Structures are given as structure tokens and as C-alpha cells.
Amino acid sequence: MDPHLLRTFVAVLEHRSFSTAASVLGYTQSAVSQHIAALEADLGARLVERRPVAPTGAGVRLMEHAPALLLRLDAARADIARLRRAPDARLTLACSPAAFGPELARALAGLRAAGPVEIDLHVLGREAVVEAVLTSRADLGLVDGVAAPSDPLPLPDLGPTVTLAVTEEPLAVLFPHAHPLARRRSVRLPDLAQAQWIDAPDAAVPLARLREVSHTAGFHPRIRHHGTDPHALAALAAAGHGLTALPLSLATTFPGTTAVPVHAPRLVHRTELLHPTDPTPHTTGLASILTGAG
Structure with missing residues (x-):
């Protein structure tokens, strides 16, 4: 063919x-x-x-x-x-929105403290992050998603790449303050299957993934958000346009909303790092900081 x-x-x-x-x-x-x-x-x-x-x-x-x-x-x-490219002083990093957080910002500061480096940071959808790493448009990628504790993310066949776990944290549903479930200590995803949701596959957990991990039909979108801006997504949630699922640490930062952790099914929000099998020195340095190996 x-x-x-x-x-x-x-x-x-x-x-x-x-x-x-x-x-x-x-x-x-x-x-x-x-x-x-x-x-x-x-x-x-x-x-x-x-x-x-x-x-x-x-x-x-x-x-x-x-x-x-x-x-x-x-x-x-x-x-x-x-194989023919000489190492240089530039690091190109691709990152999905929910994979970017204080840990990455601190890691980039640590990398810069170790020596001169120019950093290009691109915030992209998950599929675009994977594609950027595989096609050498990025030296290193960070992607997020939902999985059972200690399970890897369901990423596509990545060929000759290295994938490392970076963080695992609770998954949360973002409710507007006035929502009756916003006062709960935790929620079950299957109980929310018939609620109205915002489908934001590049900024939050895709609804298709929620259906898959909860083994429940439903999760119908009231509105579809196309983009990588979690603040715009949170503003929609705060205004009552629908629910969305995010990592707890991120979900607690938005005004007008309440983040309620998910306790069933047993899931975590996981961030993974991927890079080629022959990484540049700066890629190796940042990976070591992020995974605690450095």
C-alpha cells in the first residue's frame, strides 16, 4: 500500500x-x-x-x-x-493541559539551574502530544489520563519510546457551587452517567473514557468544548453548563466551582512522560527531575 x-x-x-x-x-x-x-x-x-x-x-x-x-x-x-542530529541547548516540551502543574514548573526551573537551556513549551491535546514526540517535533511529552491505580495509560503503540510514570492523584468531578452534589465528600461515576456533561477531550477526561472506565452508558454532553484551556472549561462548569472530570489538584483552583473526589470505580488521574529511546541530555535531565531519579 x-x-x-x-x-x-x-x-x-x-x-x-x-x-x-x-x-x-x-x-x-x-x-x-x-x-x-x-x-x-x-x-x-x-x-x-x-x-x-x-x-x-x-x-x-x-x-x-x-x-x-x-x-x-x-x-x-x-x-x-x-541519529544524525547534534545535541543543542534547546528543549522542546509538549504537554497536555492537565499534565501541566507546579511540579513541571519547578522541574523546568531545576533544569535551567543546572545549565543554560532554551525551553519551548507547547500545550496540546493528548493525541497531538504523542504525535509531536513520535515525529521529533518535541523532545519530551507529558500526557494525562484516567486509569486504575498503578496501571499505565491506554496510549497507542508508541514504537521505540520510553514511557515513565510521573504522578498519580485523585480524580474529581467539577460541580458549580449551587449544585446539590457539591456538598458531597465523594461521588460515584456511574451515579452521574445521566447528568449533563461538558465534553472537552483535550482539556479534561474525555466522556468516552468515562463511559469506558465506569462501564456505564450515558455521560451525554450538553456542550462540547474544543480547545486546551481548562479555565474556559471551568467557567462553563461554574455557569451550570455541565459537569467535567479533572485531577483534584487542578479542579480545586477554579472559582465558582467545587471539586468532589471520585471514590468509585477506583481510579486515579495519571500523568506519564514519554521520550525517544535516544533522548537528548536536556530531555534526560528533565525526566530525571520529574520522576525523582535525579
């Missing part, structure tokens, strides 16, 4: 347009059409309906594989390129 054809296929379905995909990829529209036709011939199945542009059943199935396949190809290219 030609990866160039696969990239064209993904672009066509992401944009639902042959002409837009051509513009994004720098091809002519006829070239895009030829790519799709060649991929369909290779796989022996029609993948894309032309009018309107939409995936066929086979196209839907291929889209389940395509992004991960392309990411692994990009990761392999980046892994080889790292």
Missing part, C-alpha cells in the same frame, strides 16, 4: 472534498482522483463515494487503520533523523 496514496485518501475524507485535499497536499485535483482510483484498484474495493464525498464501508474500515499507519511511518523517519 503506497503511503502517498494513503495520505491522499485521508486528506480527501478529512476535508470531504477532492479539491480541498488537492490544495492542502499541493496536487492537482486530477492527481488526487488518480490517487484514490489507484488505491481502490490496489485494495480491490471502492473506498470513496464521489458525490457527495463520503467513505464507503470499506473506506470507513481503512480510516480506522490509516492515521496510525501514517504516524508510524513519520515516526520511523523521525527516529532515523534523530
Whole structure:
């Protein structure tokens, strides 16, 4: 399967347009059409309906594989390129919003105290953090999520990378002050499945993950938050637009809201660090500080 054809296929379905995909990829529209036709011939199945542009059943199935396949190809290219790169005085760090906290700020201060270093910090969604590390756009990534105590996060196949636990802390639900459950000492997630929620997959625990870990249907979004700003998310929660789940240490910092810990199921909010198997000296230094090894 030609990866160039696969990239064209993904672009066509992401944009639902042959002409837009051509513009994004720098091809002519006829070239895009030829790519799709060649991929369909290779796989022996029609993948894309032309009018309107939409995936066929086979196209839907291929889209389940395509992004991960392309990411692994990009990761392999980046892994080889790292072998030729000379270490420099810059550290590029990618971090999901709930993974950034006082510990990281202190660790960065400790790294700077050890020697001169220029730090580029990018706050991204979880998937974007993983992709940035795998493709060498970031030297080190911090991602957060929900898991059973001591269990690793359900991250995708990361190839030649190192993943280390950084922190585990209680998970909390953020309620507006006036909510009747805001006075509880703790809550059960399954009891909240039919409440109204804010779905903020890049700034809080995704609702799909809450359904998975609570083994309960529901968790319907009243509003969808697209972005990485937890303060905007908390403002929505304070105004009564819905509930959201965050690490307890972060959830207690927002005015107008009350953070109530989750006691069932037994879960923790976990932050993990990931970096290539051949990290730069600054990456090794920061990882050692964050994991207590330094």
C-alpha cells in the first residue's frame, strides 16, 4: 500500500472534498482522483463515494487503520533523523493541559539551574502530544489520563519510546457551587452517567473514557468544548453548563466551582512522560527531575 496514496485518501475524507485535499497536499485535483482510483484498484474495493464525498464501508474500515499507519511511518523517519542530529541547548516540551502543574514548573526551573537551556513549551491535546514526540517535533511529552491505580495509560503503540510514570492523584468531578452534589465528600461515576456533561477531550477526561472506565452508558454532553484551556472549561462548569472530570489538584483552583473526589470505580488521574529511546541530555535531565531519579 503506497503511503502517498494513503495520505491522499485521508486528506480527501478529512476535508470531504477532492479539491480541498488537492490544495492542502499541493496536487492537482486530477492527481488526487488518480490517487484514490489507484488505491481502490490496489485494495480491490471502492473506498470513496464521489458525490457527495463520503467513505464507503470499506473506506470507513481503512480510516480506522490509516492515521496510525501514517504516524508510524513519520515516526520511523523521525527516529532515523534523530541519529544524525547534534545535541543543542534547546528543549522542546509538549504537554497536555492537565499534565501541566507546579511540579513541571519547578522541574523546568531545576533544569535551567543546572545549565543554560532554551525551553519551548507547547500545550496540546493528548493525541497531538504523542504525535509531536513520535515525529521529533518535541523532545519530551507529558500526557494525562484516567486509569486504575498503578496501571499505565491506554496510549497507542508508541514504537521505540520510553514511557515513565510521573504522578498519580485523585480524580474529581467539577460541580458549580449551587449544585446539590457539591456538598458531597465523594461521588460515584456511574451515579452521574445521566447528568449533563461538558465534553472537552483535550482539556479534561474525555466522556468516552468515562463511559469506558465506569462501564456505564450515558455521560451525554450538553456542550462540547474544543480547545486546551481548562479555565474556559471551568467557567462553563461554574455557569451550570455541565459537569467535567479533572485531577483534584487542578479542579480545586477554579472559582465558582467545587471539586468532589471520585471514590468509585477506583481510579486515579495519571500523568506519564514519554521520550525517544535516544533522548537528548536536556530531555534526560528533565525526566530525571520529574520522576525523582535525579
